[in-house]
Amino acid sequence: MDSANLMKAIRWHPPSYDQRLEDIPTPMLQHPDDVIVKVALAGLCGSDLHIYRGTDKPMAIHTSGHEFVGTVVELGSNYKHSSVNDTKTEGRPSLYDTLKVGDEVVSAFTSNCGECRLCKQGITCRCPFGLLFGSPRLEGGQAQYVRVPFGGATLFPTSALKSEGKSEIAAHSLLLLADILPTGVYAAIQALGHPKLATPLTGAPWPYSLPGLTTTGAVPRTSAETNDDVLHFAVVGLGPVGMCACVALLDQLTTRYPTRKWKIVAIDPIESRRRTLETMYSTIGADGKGTGQGELVVRGIEEAKTTVSEWTNGEGCCAVLEVVGNASALNLSYDLVRPFGVITSVGVHPAKPVGFEGEELYNKNVSLDFGRCPARAMIEVAAVLLAKRQDIFGSAPGGSNSLIEAIEGFKQGPEVVKAIYEKFDKGLVGKIAFDPWA
Amino acid sequence: MDSANLMKAIRWHPPSYDQRLEDIPTPMLQHPDDVIVKVALAGLCGSDLHIYRGTDKPMAIHTSGHEFVGTVVELGSNYKHSSVNDTKTEGRPSLYDTLKVGDEVVSAFTSNCGECRLCKQGITCRCPFGLLFGSPRLEGGQAQYVRVPFGGATLFPTSALKSEGKSEIAAHSLLLLADILPTGVYAAIQALGHPKLATPLTGAPWPYSLPGLTTTGAVPRTSAETNDDVLHFAVVGLGPVGMCACVALLDQLTTRYPTRKWKIVAIDPIESRRRTLETMYSTIGADGKGTGQGELVVRGIEEAKTTVSEWTNGEGCCAVLEVVGNASALNLSYDLVRPFGVITSVGVHPAKPVGFEGEELYNKNVSLDFGRCPARAMIEVAAVLLAKRQDIFGSAPGGSNSLIEAIEGFKQGPEVVKAIYEKFDKGLVGKIAFDPWA
The missing domain is CATH 3.90.180.10 (Medium-chain alcohol dehydrogenases, catalytic domain)
Known part of the structure; x- marks a missing residue:
């Protein structure tokens, strides 16, 4: 030395x-x-x-x-x-x-x-x-x-x-x-681990989908029928971290929820990034089981809005992974997320206002997770x-x-x-x- | 009729x-x-x-x-x-x-x-x-x-x-x-159900505290020693909903985590509200078990910052329940929450910017939950x-x-x-x- x-x-x-x-x-x-x-x-x-x-x-x-x-x-x-x-x-x-x-x-x-x-x-x-x-x-x-x-x-x-x-x-x-891979995994497991996803993932109606929360049985409860539903996700930003987030999300969904149907829209304005992810996705799907019951599509920004609207009848995605780190990416995430949905942001944000108004967050029951990956x-x-x-x-x-x-x-x-x-x-x-x- | x-x-x-x-x-x-x-x-x-x-x-x-x-x-x-x-x-x-x-x-x-x-x-x-x-x-x-x-x-x-x-x-x-009671309960169970609280509540280190996430055992892992730690919470706003949130939080903690130690600081600038909550709290504690291993104190805004800093050596609370609904309450919540903590907001917010910059949310790994209670x-x-x-x-x-x-x-x-x-x-x-x- x-x-x-x-x-x-x-x-x-x-x-x-x-x-x-x-x-x-x-x-x-x-x-x-x-x-x-x-x-x-x-x-x-x-x-x-x-x-x-x-x-x-x-x-x-x-x-x-x-x-x-x-x-x-x-x-x-x-x-x-x-x-x-x-x-x-x-x-x-x-x-x-x-x-x-x-x-x-x-x-x-x-x-x-x-x-x-x-x-x-x-x-x-x-x-x-x-x-x-x-x-x-x-x-x-x-x-x-x-x-x-x-x-x-x-x-x-x-x-x-x-x-x-x-x-x-x-x-x-x-x-x-x-x-980049830990950060991508972090985005995926934060989104899937959020209690607002417990209902779409498990089929138990909120709030009984939360850990440790049970009803006495003496009160009426609604029943969810979500196990046949499709889980919808968006990933905003397909730089290297965004691509890792996509692969991590695919892996989590196929290994932890192998019987569930899901759709992911992966979004970036840059065509070369979209192409790389498409190649990755075809690699994952090549063994005939890598993608399980799901489908990932790659889109530009405006197309993505249309895709999510069509997929969900205008409801939106249960979770959006934001892997860019600016106000416009957050706003796109807001547009794509469903009411009572989750935006998980792992992008490094600047010292600028996030651009949200309190009323819009209240009116859509949005949850947001920010911050650096505990690498x-x-x-x-x-x-x-x-x-x-x-x-x-x-x-x-x-x-x-x-x-x-x-x-x-x-x-x-x-x-x-x-x-x-x-x-x-x-x-x-x-x-x-x-x-x-x- | x-x-x-x-x-x-x-x-x-x-x-x-x-x-x-x-x-x-x-x-x-x-x-x-x-x-x-x-x-x-x-x-x-x-x-x-x-x-x-x-x-x-x-x-x-x-x-x-x-x-x-x-x-x-x-x-x-x-x-x-x-x-x-x-x-x-x-x-x-x-x-x-x-x-x-x-x-x-x-x-x-x-x-x-x-x-x-x-x-x-x-x-x-x-x-x-x-x-x-x-x-x-x-x-x-x-x-x-x-x-x-x-x-x-x-x-x-x-x-x-x-x-x-x-x-x-x-x-x-x-x-x-x-x-008001469903909304208070909603604030408490959202906070406690957030995956960022799984580690302080269970003692399992992140990310293994998340449901369904296990390590192969082939990789080293750190060990958490949180079961002896004190859980710290803040409730911002002691109007009727805030008071319900306090009672709900107390109930959840004592029934679901009876062996855990916890401290809650309940905050309002209005003295009459603080007094009502103190009376409520003494009612709860009257049977000698209502408060379990915990302590709730009632504070004005500036005192509360000092209290949290002293309790946590400057780290902050693992969760803050925001029951007011404006930017200043959110900012106070930010000041009180620990890194990797959760702000659960059930206040009805106006059509004004939330006042956060992206960088500060990133730098503290803050999670935020907004929105109306699914009453x-x-x-x-x-x-x-x-x-x-x-x-x-x-x-x-x-x-x-x-x-x-x-x-x-x-x-x-x-x-x-x-x-x-x-x-x-x-x-x-x-x-x-x-x-x-x-």
Whole structure:
């Protein structure tokens, strides 16, 4: 490990649109809980553009990127297998006991301590000690090396997957576990887990569909006949996260509700994204059971409104997954959701009004879920789906159903790296993975 | 039944603040599903003020009031016991078979057909044929008689309660079932049923706290230690619905989670409301088990922020019940809710922006539930609580823990009725029940 030396890293420079491939010192351990990871691949994610485009606030120069997969090269002294210490405090996350130099790891896109009240509840996205990789407060992964705070809590060892006999998952596939697949799964399970979906999913009438709520039997109750009904969903935004959300939703529906009929409309104004999802969907359906009792269609925005109206006689979808992150996507979601429906928003929203009036939310009994995916907690669930759907998530970059368009090496030089960011910002290229060593 | 004659009714007149006690024709059956009810008591509810104060749109003169209890005096021909017909279509709600002239009934504050897809799912508040009593489209209950559309679906026969041996529930207590108690129960069970509360309630870490979501066991998982934690709640707004929400929340917590510790801060700027709730709370706690492992405190707005911060070390409440219906109540709820928490809003909101920015909702992982209580579906649940807590909900009007301040008779004349509305609008009197015959 050449921590005294320089390394290549993509650095954000103020005020905006100035991404530079530079030589900077390799990171060093700063805390006994730290891990230094040698990066194999680092993703370029749509939410990187929030910083790339600049903000109102002055920001420090920093290394970009919050998605990376790599290999452990150095462990802090709180790790049992650290070269500087072989003891460990009891009761900490087990990875402090087991992680070794040479282990392959994926990092959640935010660090988390793993030991606070929120982390123990699985709410790793709101750990008070958590930081976003690739932000002014924590150097990112688009570099040859990266320092991971609370490595024993933040990192996911890919051996956890390999013990399942899935030893052949490529780095470009594992990279999806850093952010986009957990976030897509999060959108799907939040929507399906909402109590307003309990009635359409189970057939029990509200409120008896809620856990723990029973009637005495002495009062009359209505009966629902929803098991023959079709469940309708919309997914707004078919960037990489939206596509993951579609696959996760399909998987949840077919595995947890195999006898239920459902329809999904997946929506994006960009035709190439719609085409990619169609290819993915045909992959899923290829085994004759992947889609169960359901149907997914891909639509532009206006067509989608017509489709939902026709499908539901104007009622709307029981849940809408919003994977864009702005007021117009929320408004479209409102138009598409049925009364007493759920909008699950995993998009990263700006500091602008959401655009809803109280009366319209009241008048439609809308429920909304906002916020960042608790990535480290969700990686565990997403990893199962990653292994299961290697036909999609294992596709070689650039393939017709691949979420990653290309792997780009740092050796192409600063001008090429700068141009990649520019093209990505303009939507001229899809998701890119950087190989810092190629 | 003197349907050809005149009756007394409180009528809304444009443009605003002009409530008149008048003689108008008694209502007649307009549809075979209709029921005519002789009103025993009709409530004056805070949301009546939305119309009282006028709107931007021109509105027709109409009878006010959406809360009433009374006796069936005439049945449409689709009822088995109608004087004009003794047949009935099969498969309709059972009340079309059983309802008789002379039966005591409470009406949900909105009508609902009971037979559409939404009604069968218990989403009676969003029945496409449903109307709000006391609005330009459906004459209200502050009258001697009222026509109830879809009576077989909209009405709740109090015999359903009496069969439980609760024959002594007074009309002023049954009146609470029209709106405020179901709405309070709705707020409580929506909050407790939200998947974001599954972890604090059960101790299972997110996302494994969600129904149907299991890990393969091959991946590491964090463990939650929440069963020893205290659950924190806030209730914003202690009008009659807010008080019902408090009692419902207390009941749900003590009956469904008897071993869990919890704390509730109940918030209102008006001291008299805080005092009433304190009296109610002491009633509940009087038997030594009503409050279980918990504690409820009553606070003004600024004090409440301090209390929640102290209780939770600045983290916030796992759920906030918003029972006011405006942007400032929502903003207070945001301040009080913890990251990954739930705001359940049952307040009737105006056509104004909710005031949230997307970024703040994202940054705190907030979930929000809006909308009208599915009253007819919730009456069934609320009735159980009404019978159980007659020590509170049976209190004589004007008592220190009563939700109803006084019963006012129509015979006092138009000027008194007009003055009651004026005082209610200014917050000078609490909840009033009208007796149209006294």
